[in-house]
Amino acid sequence: MQRFALSAVLRWLAAAAAGFGSLYVVWLIYLSGQVVWAVLALGLVSLAFFVYASRIAFAYRYLFPGLAGMAVFVVFPLLYTAQIGFTNYSSTNLLTFERVTAYLLEQTQPDEGAAYSFSVHREGDEFRLRLAPKGEEEDDDDPEKKAAAEAHTYVTPALALIAPTPPEEIKAISLKDAHLALGEPLPLGEVIKRREVLSKLRIRLPDGALVTYAGVREFAPLASVYRLAGPDELIHVKSGKVYHANHDTGFYENAAGERLQPGFKVGIGFGNYARMLNDPEFRGPFAQIFLWTVTFAGLTVLFTLAVGCTLAVLLNWEALRFRTAYRTLLFLPYAVPGFISILVFKGLFNQNLGEINLALSTLFGLKPAWFADPFLAKVMILIVNTWLGYPYVMVLCTGLIKSIPGDLYEASAIAGAKPLTNFFKITAPLIVKPLMPLLIASFAFNFNNFVLITLLTGGRPDFLNTRVPAGTTDILVSYTYRIAFQDSGQNFALAAAISTVIFFLVAVLSMANLRMLKVNRQDGR
Amino acid sequence: MPIVVGKKHRWRIIAAHVGLIAFILLLMFPLLAIISISFRPGNFATGSLIPSEISLEHWKLALGFSYQGADGSLVEPPFPVLRWLWNSIKIAAASSFLIVAISTTAAYAFARLKFRYKSEILTSMMLLQMFPAVLALVAIFAIFETIGTFIPWLGVETHAGVILAYLGGVALHIWTIRGYFDTIPVEIEECAKVDGATHWQAFQYVLLPMAVPVLMVVFVIAFIGSIQEYPVASILLRQEANLTLAVGSKYYLYEQKYLWGDFAAAAVLSGLPITVVFLLAQRWIVSGLTAGGVKG
Numbered sequence: 001m002q003r004f005a006l007s008a009v010l011r012w013l014a015a016a017a018a019g020f021g022s023l024y025v026v027w028l029i030y031l032s033g034q035v036v037w038a039v040l041a042l043g044l045v046s047l048a049f050f051v052y053a054s055r056i057a058f059a060y061r062y063l064f065p066g067l068a069g070m071a072v073f074v075v076f077p078l079l080y081t082a083q084i085g086f087t088n089y090s091s092t093n094l095l096t097f098e099r100v101t102a103y104l105l106e107q108t109q110p111d112e113g114a115a116y117s118f119s120v121h122r123e124g125d126e127f128r129l130r131l132a133p134k135g136e137e138e139d140d141d142d143p144e145k146k147a148a149a150e151a152h153t154y155v156t157p158a159l160a161l162i163a164p165t166p167p168e169e170i171k172a173i174s175l176k177d178a179h180l181a182l183g184e185p186l187p188l189g190e191v192i193k194r195r196e197v198l199s200k201l202r203i204r205l206p207d208g209a210l211v212t213y214a215g216v217r218e219f220a221p222l223a224s225v226y227r228l229a230g231p232d233e234l235i236h237v238k239s240g241k242v243y244h245a246n247h248d249t250g251f252y253e254n255a256a257g258e259r260l261q262p263g264f265k266v267g268i269g270f271g272n273y274a275r276m277l278n279d280p281e282f283r284g285p286f287a288q289i290f291l292w293t294v295t296f297a298g299l300t301v302l303f304t305l306a307v308g309c310t311l312a313v314l315l316n317w318e319a320l321r322f323r324t325a326y327r328t329l330l331f332l333p334y335a336v337p338g339f340i341s342i343l344v345f346k347g348l349f350n351q352n353l354g355e356i357n358l359a360l361s362t363l364f365g366l367k368p369a370w371f372a373d374p375f376l377a378k379v380m381i382l383i384v385n386t387w388l389g390y391p392y393v394m395v396l397c398t399g400l401i402k403s404i405p406g407d408l409y410e411a412s413a414i415a416g417a418k419p420l421t422n423f424f425k426i427t428a429p430l431i432v433k434p435l436m437p438l439l440i441a442s443f444a445f446n447f448n449n450f451v452l453i454t455l456l457t458g459g460r461p462d463f464l465n466t467r468v469p470a471g472t473t474d475i476l477v478s479y480t481y482r483i484a485f486q487d488s489g490q491n492f493a494l495a496a497a498i499s500t501v502i503f504f505l506v507a508v509l510s511m512a513n514l515r516m517l518k519v520n521r522q523d524g525r
Numbered sequence: 526m527p528i529v530v531g532k533k534h535r536w537r538i539i540a541a542h543v544g545l546i547a548f549i550l551l552l553m554f555p556l557l558a559i560i561s562i563s564f565r566p567g568n569f570a571t572g573s574l575i576p577s578e579i580s581l582e583h584w585k586l587a588l589g590f591s592y593q594g595a596d597g598s599l600v601e602p603p604f605p606v607l608r609w610l611w612n613s614i615k616i617a618a619a620s621s622f623l624i625v626a627i628s629t630t631a632a633y634a635f636a637r638l639k640f641r642y643k644s645e646i647l648t649s650m651m652l653l654q655m656f657p658a659v660l661a662l663v664a665i666f667a668i669f670e671t672i673g674t675f676i677p678w679l680g681v682e683t684h685a686g687v688i689l690a691y692l693g694g695v696a697l698h699i700w701t702i703r704g705y706f707d708t709i710p711v712e713i714e715e716c717a718k719v720d721g722a723t724h725w726q727a728f729q730y731v732l733l734p735m736a737v738p739v740l741m742v743v744f745v746i747a748f749i750g751s752i753q754e755y756p757v758a759s760i761l762l763r764q765e766a767n768l769t770l771a772v773g774s775k776y777y778l779y780e781q782k783y784l785w786g787d788f789a790a791a792a793v794l795s796g797l798p799i800t801v802v803f804l805l806a807q808r809w810i811v812s813g814l815t816a817g818g819v820k821g
Contacts, residue, residue, distance in 0.1 A: 028675050037671055058724075059640035066631035066695045067646075073693025074653050077661030077668065084663060314545065319538055328804065329549050335803035336556065337753050339771040340796040344559045346778055347785050355558050387552065419537070441655075448657040451755045455775055477659050484663050485760065492663045499660040510655040514648065 019049065040076075044068065078503065085497035086267055091490035093250045093263040100264040101245075104234060104252065105227070110220035116154070116211060118219045119185035120194070126158035130182055131172065131203070131211065131219055150176040154205055161197045169204045192216055234260070272497035285463050285470035293475040296381065297446040301439055303386040308393025309431075313423060315394075316401045327398075334391035342455040345384045374472035377457055381473060385452055389442070396438055400431040437516040444509040448502070453478040468494075476502055563587075563789035583790035603784055604773060605766060606791045613752050613770040613795075616684050620691040621747035625740055628698035633728050635699065636706035637714070647700070654696035659756040665690060666760050681761055687769075690757050694750070698743045705739035706732065745806045752799060770795050 022045040030038035048068070051060045060067070087093075095103065116131035132153045154172040191198070199213040214220035226234040232245040234252055243252040243260055248268070252260040275282055311330055315323050333341065348356045349370040360366045370380045408426050417425070453459060459471025459478050468491070470479060476498065484495035566580035585592045586602040593599060634640070635647055658665065666681070669690070673680015680686055713735075714727040722730070755771045762768050774795070777788035 025675050029671075032674065034671065059634050059638040062630040062634035062638065062728075063646075065627040066699060069627060069692040069695055070650060070653060072668070073665070073690055074656065074658075074661075077658075077664035078653075078656060080664035080667065081661045089663075311545075311548075314541055317541070319534070320541055326545055326549070328807075330552070331804070331807060332556065332800075333552060335800045335807070336796055337749075337771075337799045339753055339755055339774060340792045341555065343774055343778060343788065344555050344792060347562075347788065348555055348558060350783075350785075353783065353785060355562070387555075444655055445657075448659065450657065450659040451753075455755070477657065481659060481662065481756070496663055499663075502660055503656060506655055506657075507652070510652050513655075514652065 015052075019045075022048075044072070081496045082500045082503070083496075084493055085272055085500045086269060087265055087493050088250045088263070088268045088271070089265050089493040089496070091492075092261065093265050093493075095262060095264055097245065097247075097264040097266070100252075100262055101228075101234070103262070104260060105224065107225040108222040109225050110212060110214035111223040112214065112218075112220055114209075115214060115218040115220035117217050120161075120191055120198075121182040121185055123158050123183070125160070127161045127186075128158055128180075128182060129156045129172075129201075129203070129219075130154070130175070130185070131156075131205075134218060150174065154203075155180060155182070156203060159201075161194050169202050169210070172203050172205055174206055188216065268493075272494050273501075275494065276497065276501070281467050285466050285468070288463075288472070289470060289474050289476060289479050292378070292473070293447060296378075296385075296475055297443050297449075299382055300385045300389060300446045300449075301443050303382065304389040304393045304442070305439065307386060307390040308395075309397045311390070311394045312397035312401055313427065315398060330394060331391050333387055334395075338388060338451060339455060341388060342384065342452055345380075345387075346456050349380055371457060372461055374461055377461060377473045381452065381456060384456060385446070385449070388452070389446075392442070396435065397431060400434055401427060404430050437513045440509055440513040440516065444506055444513070447475070447509070448477045448506070449475065450477045450481065454481065559789045560793055562786055563793050565786060565789075567786060583786045584794070586787050587790040587794045603787055604776060604791070606770075606773075606795065608766060609768055609770045609773040610795050612684065612768065616687050616691075616758075616769060617748045617751035619684075620688040620751045621744050623688065623692055624695055624698060624747045625744050627692065628695040628702055628743065629733070629736070629740060630728075631695065632699045632702035632706055633732065635703045637711065637728075637732075647703075650696035651700060654694065657756075658690075658693075662756060662760050665757060669761055682764060682767055684762075684767070687758055687761050690761065691751050691754065698747060701743055701746075702736065702739055705736055709735055742806075745802070749799065749803060 022041075026038055026042045026045060029041055048064060051064045115134050117134050118129050118131045121128050121130060130153065132149070151174055153175040155175050155178050156170050156172045159170070195213075195216065201213060203211050203219065205211060209221045211219040211221045224237060226243075227237055229235045229242065232247075234243045234245075235241070236243065241254050241258075243254045243258075245251075245264075246253045247266050249259075249263070250266040250268070251263040276286060277283065314320065315327055315330075317323075320326075348354045351357055351367065351369050351371060354370075357367050357370075360368065368376050370376050404427065409422060412422055412426060453473060453475050457471070457473045459474035459482060461473070462469055462471045468483060469486075471482075474482070480495045480498045480502070483491050483498070563583050564579045564581070566578065566582060582592050582600070586600065587606050589602055589605065589607050591599050591601045635643065669679075669681050669686050672686070673683070677683075678685055679689060709732065714731050717727045717731045718724075752769075753771055754769075758769045759772045762772060765773070774788070774792065777784045777791065
């Protein structure tokens with residue numbers, strides 16, 4: 001009994017620790033200002049506690065980890081992607097409006113109008129900087145003027161100027177108070193040598209202004225580039241131009257339409273979808289890529305089915321010996337990890353260095369440009385994918401053919417039927433129905449066969465003169481990946497919108513698949 | 526089958542053998558070629574397919590040793606292949622173990638417990654599994670970047686993060702295990718419950734030991750699935766030492782730096798263990814495959 005009590009105490013302690021730990025993380029997320037994420041995390045954590053504490057949700061104790069995993073890493077990404085598709089999220093519009101405004105307000109630049117010309121003077125092993133107001137000629141002859149000028153001329157403490165110091169402030173005092181006689185200024189060449197160190201200096205003048213390096217001859221105070229005029233209004237301090245936040249385009253814009261970088265993330269409704277349909281520069285390659293995606297998936301299914309099914313029929317032929325050995329060898333392409341065989345093919349098909357062209361050129365004197373010619377690249381993709389995919393179909397077909405009752409073939413043999421007749425009149429009709437949902441699944445898988453395209457051709461050869469880079473062998477997913485993660489632009493939102501379109505296509509395919517599975521099961525009963 | 530066969534039949538058998546052997550030779554070409562290339566000196570397609578001289582330079586590099594080149598310079602291994610292989614195995618083993626644990630419990634609920642919307646939940650899980658992760662990469666990256674700001678060891682560039690990301694793909698495994706549970710008579714567990722076992726005990730001590738074969742199948746399928754996974758790993762892992770084999774291998778074949786021979790040795794070295802595991806587990810995998818599912 002005592003042992004039971006101990007384990008109960010331990011369990012409570014563990015639960016309490018897990019609870020406080022997760023609440024702490026939620027609190028951290030909340031503190032960082034990401035309220036939405038905090039609420040989502042809190043929801044997940046409280047759901048977990050409800051499930052494991054409540055008696056009502058008993059069955060869900062077993063289900064929760066699996067369901068939570070699917071919710072967080074499958075459902076949520078899908079929804080989030082769909083949501084991104086309605087925004088302008090991209091490398092130019094990465095941050096939220098608040099962050100962009102804060103960023104722009106933090107921007108500073110040296111104020112050239114109030115610049116000081118500087119000179120560097122040696123003092124032993126160290127140096128002093130002398131900052132004089134710009135444009136005021138020095139006039140040593142007039143002591144009064146000289147004194148007035150010295151009041152506005154500043155000098156720093158002696159500095160080593162060896163390694164760039166961390167940007168700490170250096171206090172300068174006016175030359176008048178310093179009572180110093182500075183030596184000859186360093187020649188310009190010597191100053192330029194120390195440019196890197198100088199550019200790190202931040203000098204605080206007695207009047208409170210902070211000046212930094214602004215060129216080989218001058219130091220200037222830092223001034224904000226923009227200042228906030230209203231809730232949605234920034235003013236460019238120097239030029240006085242007024243920029244309004246445009247919440248439709250996601251940029252700060254002035255009347256002339258000039259935009260400030262970076263832009264911010266805003267919802268643009270169906271803008272990305274409209275672009276897919278209306279922008280001719282985009283629509284052209286998009287339509288071709290879509291067509292190729294369907295062709296690729298369809299032909300792959302067809303070829304793997306043809307090869308796989310033929311082999312399955314042969315392997316089920318009892319008169320044939322060594323069938324087990326054949327089956328193992330024929331299964332081998334499936335056993336080699338896909339990413340390795342795809343890369344092996346990539347090397348073998350290489351135009352100048354690959355073994356396939358080596359063989360072709362010695363045998364027939366041919367040297368096809370597998371990667372440069374769009375048509376040949378497509379042929380190559382289909383060859384490779386058939387090689388990769390037929391064993392799966394073969395395995396499926398073997399199982400299905402085995403379940404066909406043998407007396408059907410006996411009957412046909414008595415009737416004197418040839419093997420081909422056997423296949424088309426008995427085998428094919430009997431396996432096509434249970435095979436159908438698997439073929440649809442295979443179609444859906446190849447429709448999204450990202451790894452093959454990315455590793456083999458990377459979508460290349462590219463279409464010429466398209467604004468969004470697109471390849472002739474790109475399928476929709478690899479195209480989407482390129483828009484989001486490669487090349488210039490990184491247009492996450494456009495990629496997300498295309499992804500959403502693919503979601504729907506895949507959903508239709510899966511529904512059809514599921515329906516067929518159900519029909520089959522009912523027939524089987 | 527007691528069928529009378531004619532002379533034609535024998536010719537057909539011979540033709541079938543010839544056809545099959547020719548086909549297998551064609552199939553084996555890439556695999557045999559890569560093995561031969563891995564022993565051929567140099568990184569270019571020179572000479573015949575059967576190497577005239579055997580060189581172990583690529584294998585030395587693949588195994589992480591440097592060697593003295595022909596011009597006397599020391600050639601360093603271009604990439605940490607063994608490190609990548611280890612990363613891959615680590616991630617795959619951990620994620621498949623967790624996947625088996627998660628999907629077994631969930632499958633138990635689907636097979637044995639009564640709750641509302643059971644078939645609806647299962648159907649929608651199967652539907653959701655059809656969406657490839659590559660479509661939601663932007664979102665997945667955003668999720669892990671956010672997680673990483675608060676729990677650094679689970680964020681981008683961590684193996685724990687990749688393992689976590691793989692835990693979403695359990696629906697198919699739940700389906701497979703549930704199918705197996707359905708074939709085990711429920712009475713056995715009920716007997717245990719009559720003897721005073723709780724739900725969990727009946728599951729742990731009675732059902733689970735009987736389900737070991739199917740758990741092995743699911744483990745192997747999940748393991749191979751994770752080893753081969755490319756898209757998610759490619760956006761979550763970027764640093765060279767961190768990569769998995771699937772992400773790292775392609776760096777061998779850049780146009781500017783084409784390390785064909787080095788790649789061959791690395792490919793054989795890393796592909797062979799996986800292939801052997803696959804062939805050994807072939808029977809199990811086939812049974813798992815026919816239960817529904819496509820290689821991922």
